Amino acid sequence: MREGWLCGFGPDADRAAALDQRVRGGLADSLNEIAEAIGPRVGFALADAAPLLETIRRGPVSPGVFAIYTELVEAALRDDVEAASGCARALPPALRPPPRRLRAVTLLDHDLGAGQAARYRRLISDGSDISLPMDAVDTTEAARATGLIEAAVALLGAGAPAIAAELRVAVAQIVLIHSAAPAGDSEALVFDGASSFYLWGAVFINSRRQKSRVEMAMALVHEAAHGLLFGMSLGAPLVENDPAERYDSPLRYDKRPMDGLVHATYVLARMIDCLQRLIASRALTDEEQSWAQNALANQRRDFAAGLATVTASARFTPVGYAAFSAMREAVSIEA
């Protein structure tokens, strides 16, 4: 029963909190195992770790804690004692400030903590053959985007209050970045937004591409939906299809792994649900209403195409099946 509820579709702040608690529990369990296995060798003995683990289990923590954990594991796996020890030392200060929710930050240590900007950048962009250019936004853009986020959340609060409530729980940090293709690099990936299980609770937004409060609201809803899927699966794939398999995507030229198609289709469903709520609420201006109707038509088209491919070829994990089934019951593709 509880597993089914955790994989439900409609916006639910309590479910988002339960997912956060489960992910934090997994983090604490894993850190406990690391302390048992290698703690004394990397300055993370069980006795020292215990109060940290209690803090992690007790309530929300910064996405930066997950970033440090990931780097600690990666350092240990390559047997880098010095780097692993550095991560162990970085954990206590990262846990000290209780996190605020929906906090807009830039990709700078000043906002994120010592050494964190480099970690965030690497965890969002490492491993790709394609460059993922990004910089911190300047103070002027940070102020503009922060105002837009406040307006977006207020809009959701008026027009889709359940979504606003869920966002306040699901998103701890909104990392504002600027991304543009370097001159002459036609293959550079210029992104609108990004999320990573390794930065649980953070969403990256290329803020200059969000021109209005409704666009910013949709960007937040989009990235938060990825996060909810990560939470349901604890970062694992939602399908058993071989990641090397590729399928035609309605969303891209290139063929995509099935897990990406499931993510995309689910996120589109979440955006459709949000647009429907906003349109019905009359919280939008006439101009926004027109934008939302157009966006809804486009997203219904893309959703239908993604759904067809997923339905034909996905071999779901139990969690993936539960999440996708709940989505299909909730969202209609008809206009």
Place this chain on the structure above:
Amino acid sequence: MSEQSETLAEALASRRLLGFVTLESAKRDTAVGSASTKTVVTAKVGGMKEGATKSGAVKGGGETN
């Protein structure tokens, strides 16, 4: 506690690692940049809006992911 002759990786081999699952999958994830399951990037290339996981090739066309 592990024996000192063990590498850190060997000491963690049977341990539960959040987001990594097992040592072997952790190595695989690290090698391919966490592949398609840990990070999703909504992006565009060459002026065409589209979406990509960070390990994905990127060319044009859609809206999200």
